[in-house]
Amino acid sequence: MIGFARTVRLWFDPREIRQEGVTPDYRFSLANERTFLAWLRTALALIGGGFAVDQFLPGLRWGWRVGLALALLAAGVVCSLRAVNHWVRCERAMRRGEDLPVSRFPALLSLAVAVVAVAMVVVVLVGWEG
Numbered sequence: 001m002i003g004f005a006r007t008v009r010l011w012f013d014p015r016e017i018r019q020e021g022v023t024p025d026y027r028f029s030l031a032n033e034r035t036f037l038a039w040l041r042t043a044l045a046l047i048g049g050g051f052a053v054d055q056f057l058p059g060l061r062w063g064w065r066v067g068l069a070l071a072l073l074a075a076g077v078v079c080s081l082r083a084v085n086h087w088v089r090c091e092r093a094m095r096r097g098e099d100l101p102v103s104r105f106p107a108l109l110s111l112a113v114a115v116v117a118v119a120m121v122v123v124v125l126v127g128w129e130g
Helices: 002-012 014-019 026-056 062-096 105-126
Strands: none
Touching (some): 002 014
């Protein structure tokens, strides 16, 4: 729990990361930042998709509409939080000369998006009114 709290604190004070290890090649830090921004774009797309499902599919049954919208919105929130956490973990690993951290998150996010996509296929095949 203490390690998690320290990691969250680093989200808001990344200067503390500079105290660890040595400064890596700037190209690696910039690549880490680009990856972070790509995850944020993914999060924004998921959030936008959640709002689109809710706002632009009024004919869809309420349960389906809200369920799909909430699934996309939740995936966007988790993705944005995971982005900053992964950025900090990678930056620390590079400064310490350690292997970059591995993550199951890309696979989990892919599965969640696939489940929502399959649900949307079912909705399209069955029709808006269900």
